[in-house]
Amino acid sequence: MTVTEPRPAAPAVGGTVLEASGVTMRFGGLLAVSNVNLTVREGEIVGLIGPNGAGKTTFFNCLTGLYKPTSGQVRFAGVPRKAPKPVRPKKGQPAAPAAVQVPELPKLSPLPPKPRAVVRAGMARTFQNIRLFANMTALENVMVGRYSRTSAGALTSVLHGPKFRREEAATRARAQELLDFVGLGRSTEHLARNMPYGDQRRLEIARALATDPKLILLDEPTAGMNPQETKQAMDLIFKIRDSGLSVVVIEHDMRFIFNLCDRVLCLVRGETLVEGTPGEVQSDPRVIEAYIGSGEDDDEDDEDDRPQDITEEGTS
Numbered sequence: 001m002t003v004t005e006p007r008p009a010a011p012a013v014g015g016t017v018l019e020a021s022g023v024t025m026r027f028g029g030l031l032a033v034s035n036v037n038l039t040v041r042e043g044e045i046v047g048l049i050g051p052n053g054a055g056k057t058t059f060f061n062c063l064t065g066l067y068k069p070t071s072g073q074v075r076f077a078g079v080p081r082k083a084p085k086p087v088r089p090k091k092g093q094p095a096a097p098a099a100v101q102v103p104e105l106p107k108l109s110p111l112p113p114k115p116r117a118v119v120r121a122g123m124a125r126t127f128q129n130i131r132l133f134a135n136m137t138a139l140e141n142v143m144v145g146r147y148s149r150t151s152a153g154a155l156t157s158v159l160h161g162p163k164f165r166r167e168e169a170a171t172r173a174r175a176q177e178l179l180d181f182v183g184l185g186r187s188t189e190h191l192a193r194n195m196p197y198g199d200q201r202r203l204e205i206a207r208a209l210a211t212d213p214k215l216i217l218l219d220e221p222t223a224g225m226n227p228q229e230t231k232q233a234m235d236l237i238f239k240i241r242d243s244g245l246s247v248v249v250i251e252h253d254m255r256f257i258f259n260l261c262d263r264v265l266c267l268v269r270g271e272t273l274v275e276g277t278p279g280e281v282q283s284d285p286r287v288i289e290a291y292i293g294s295g296e297d298d299d300e301d302d303e304d305d306r307p308q309d310i311t312e313e314g315t316s
């Protein structure tokens, strides 16, 4: 399964941006992710692969703070995990024995689960299913993403004071810049729901970039794309990397992943099967076995995968 083609040279990889160690996630009796480690450095593109049900999305959700892992730890930009607060005895009650005072709490990610807080921390993500505001223009969709970075309060916004107007103009200008960056500079006033599928995907990326992230996580960015759209998506991700961001990407398209990524982590049944360069991972017989065993066809280009509608859900 050698599918690697010559790829643009990666810039020198810098310090650690994201570090996940021993991440485990249980849903009741089901162990979806088990003791998974991952380090992402500045300027790196890391791929997450694995057959259906391997735990990729669950692990992704642990990285972004959408899920609190059952155990393990996620550090983003060096933010350390907060120590659990000791339980204080109530007034007049004798102090509980030490073992009860500091219960054995599961190690939680320091990443707050609130999406806005995750954005402030410098992470942005896209979802498997497109989540654009269907009846808003491309520009408005990106501006919505940008609002998490503006400071005008509710009163300023209602009064449309000078501060609001200044910020609004800056937000609009930045949104336009991002649309140009992703190649949608001419679609500014198009309603999201009328845009071609590949453009909607790029619009989602522009909206995620509007939060000025250090790291962007893309969940199946090429799902349902035709080969030309897939190539454009790859070029865009290289461009994002070249602008200094780190990228983590989940994909089923092996050719895409092996041509795009600096490093690839392959999960099977919630566990790390192998992690390494695309060359190492694609030649590992265990990876081939895992995919053959799962019956997945990696070169499938099924047009029927295209979602028919985009949802009205907002950024998260």
Ligand SMILES: Nc1ncnc2c1ncn2[C@@H]1O[C@H](COP(=O)(O)OP(=O)(O)OP(=O)(O)O)[C@@H](O)[C@H]1O
Pocket: 027, 030, 032, 050, 051, 052, 053, 054, 055, 056, 057, 058, 059
């Ligand atoms: N919220 C949930 N509650 C219970 N079980 C879940 C939940 N989310 C995922 N699972 C289970 O956890 C396992 C891993 O699922 P996950 O969606 O993370 O895999 P995946 O590798 O992303 O799969 P796919 O490639 O099909 O999207 C599966 O067995 C799935 O059924």
